[in-house]
Structures are given as structure tokens and as C-alpha cells.
Amino acid sequence: MNQIIFYGCGNISQTIIKGLILDGFAKKNILYIDRNPLNKKKLSQYGIKSADKSELTTTKNLIILAVKPKDTLAACKEISAVISAPQLISLVAGIKIKSLKKSFSSKASIVRAMPTSASTYKKGITAIYGERNSEELILNTKKLFSRVGISILLQEEVEMNNFTGLIGSGPAYFFYLLKIYNEHLLNLCGGKQRDVDAIIVNFLEGISSSISDGIDLDMAIDLIASKKGTTEAGINSLKDNNVLQLFEKGIISAINRSKEISNEYK
Numbered sequence: 247m248n249q250i251i252f253y254g255c256g257n258i259s260q261t262i263i264k265g266l267i268l269d270g271f272a273k274k275n276i277l278y279i280d281r282n283p284l285n286k287k288k289l290s291q292y293g294i295k296s297a298d299k300s301e302l303t304t305t306k307n308l309i310i311l312a313v314k315p316k317d318t319l320a321a322c323k324e325i326s327a328v329i330s331a332p333q334l335i336s337l338v339a340g341i342k343i344k345s346l347k348k349s350f351s352s353k354a355s356i357v358r359a360m361p362t363s364a365s366t367y368k369k370g371i372t373a374i375y376g377e378r379n380s381e382e383l384i385l386n387t388k389k390l391f392s393r394v395g396i397s398i399l400l401q402e403e404v405e406m407n408n409f410t411g412l413i414g415s416g417p418a419y420f421f422y423l424l425k426i427y428n429e430h431l432l433n434l435c436g437g438k439q440r441d442v443d444a445i446i447v448n449f450l451e452g453i454s455s456s457i458s459d460g461i462d463l464d465m466a467i468d469l470i471a472s473k474k475g476t477t478e479a480g481i482n483s484l485k486d487n488n489v490l491q492l493f494e495k496g497i498i499s500a501i502n503r504s505k506e507i508s509n510e511y512k
């Protein structure tokens with residue numbers, strides 16, 4: 247790999263770029279192509295240079311495709327006009343390798359990666375899927391995304407849908423649940439959002455540390471819940487109201503939506 251070129255450099259690309267820079271990746275080896283003036287301004291502030299389309303022709307350069315699904319076909323056509331057999335990593339949700347390949351020659355190597363936004367803090371989780379004939383690109387993709395978090399290789403492309411619904415969308419579910427904490431804590435902290443933020447950070451880091459210690463989830467609950475105590479009352483109420491089943495329903499809706507998108511862009 248010589249350089250990486252982000253084709254489409256909005257939210258997720260910038261997230262990854264920040265994580266890579268944090269990991270010591272040389273800025274000069276990160277380039278982008280994007281049409282959005284606001285994104286161009288932000289990238290120039292980070293010291294990231296735009297690429298000329300001719301730079302896509304170097305086969306050793308990795309191209310990371312990160313445009314919205316609706317813009318993907320057009321972007322692939324633009325890329326294939328300058329390089330017919332690129333090394334391409336697609337971050338686009340829902341569009342299968344088979345569909346992406348239609349724009350390129352049979353020698354193109356295409357891998358899918360689904361990163362999470364915490365890549366910006368090197369806390370990302372990236373699912374990677376590639377076909378058997380793309381081993382080298384799969385390896386390079388894994389190496390790249392391991393710099394901004396952990397990455398997992400999927401055995402089947404269809405598993406991308408499960409990963410997207412479970413982990414890709416996952417942070418949003420937790421942000422959503424935290425809204426209830428935010429609201430109650432604001433009352434306790436006299437409306438001081440900064441204090442609330444500090445509490446939520448410690449709260450979540452404490453939970454993370456327990457998991458890092460390898461604690462079993464049921465045991466973790468038992469350690470807090472005492473007989474006839476407050477936690478037991480809270481947990482029982484959550485159980486009585488089928489909160490786990492409802493939460494799972496939300497996740498399944500996201501997985502199903504990911505499958506629908508795959509079918510929309512065949």
C-alpha cells in the first residue's frame with residue numbers, strides 16, 4: 247500500500263482519518279476526493295490534501311469508497327473511468343460486492359468494511375468481508391482498520407446486515423437510552439450539563455472496566471442487586487415489561503432495514 251484515497255470524505259471518512267492520525271499514520275499518505283465544499287474546508291483544516299483523479303490509477307493506492315448508497319453507482323463509474331481494476335474498500339452500507347463489481351473489470355479487488363464512528367478515538371469496531379480471491383486486500387484492510395480499533399472478519403457477506411444492525415447502529419441505541427439518565431441527572435446536578443457528562447463518562451467507563459475484567463453479565467447484576475433492594479426492584483420491573491425483548495426487536499428492525507437496502511441496490 248502506498249497511499250489511501252478516500253472517495254467521498256464526509257462523516258465516516260473523517261472519523262477514520264482522525265483515528266489514523268491519532269495512531270501516527272502520516273498525513274501525507276492520506277488523500278481524498280470529495281465534492282462537498284464544507285467537507286473540503288474541514289479536511290484542509292486537518293491538513294489533509296485532496297487527490298487528483300489521476301492518483302487513483304496507482305494500483306498500490308487503496309481507494310476507500312465512502313459515499314451514500316444513492317451516490318455509489320455514479321462514484322464507481324467515475325473511479326472505473328480512470329482505473330478499471332482498483333483495490334477498493336467499500337464502506338457503503340447494504341451494497342454487495344457483486345453489485346459493486348459490475349462497474350469494474352474482473353481483475354478489480356473489492357472488500358467491504360463496516361466501521362463504527364468510535365474509530366475516531368481508536369475505539370472502533372470494524373467488520374470486514376471479502377471474497378476468497380481478495381486475500382491480500384482483506385489482510386491490508388484488517389491491518390488498516392486495526393489501527394483505529396478492533397476488526398473482525400466475517401465468513402459470509404450476509405452477516406454484514408447483522409453487524410450493521412447490532413454494532414454499526416449500536417452506539418445510537420445506547421445514546422438513546424442515556425437520554426433518560428441525562429434528564430434525571432440534570433435535575434440532580436442543578437442543570438449543569440458538564441457535571442452530568444462527567445458522571446455519564448465515569449458510569450460507562452466503570453461498566454467497561456468490569457467487562458475488561460471478564461466479569462459474567464449475570465454475576466455483575468447479582469453483585470449490585472441485593473434481595474428486596476432497589477436494584478432488584480428496578481430489574482424486576484424491566485423484566486416484567488419485557489424490556490430485553492423490546493430492545494431486541496429494535497435491533498432486528500435495524501438488521502431487516504439493512505437487508506432491505508441490500509435488495510434496493512442490487
Ligand SMILES: NC(=O)c1ccc[n+]([C@@H]2O[C@H](COP(=O)([O-])OP(=O)(O)OC[C@H]3O[C@@H](n4cnc5c(N)ncnc54)[C@H](OP(=O)(O)O)[C@@H]3O)[C@@H](O)[C@H]2O)c1
Nearest residue numbers: 254255256257258280281282312313314315317337338339
Ligand atoms: N456515518 C457512519 O457512521 C457510517 C458508518 C459505517 C458506514 N457508513 C457508510 O459510509 C458511507 C458514507 O457515509 P457518511 O455518513 O460519511 O456520508 P456523508 O457524510 O454524506 O459523506 C459522503 C461524502 O461523499 C461526497 N460524495 C458523494 N458522491 C461523490 C462523488 N461522486 N464525488 C465526490 N464526492 C462525492 C458527498 O458530497 P455531498 O454531501 O455533496 O453529497 C459527501 O461529502 C455511507 O454509504 C454509509 O452507509 C457510514
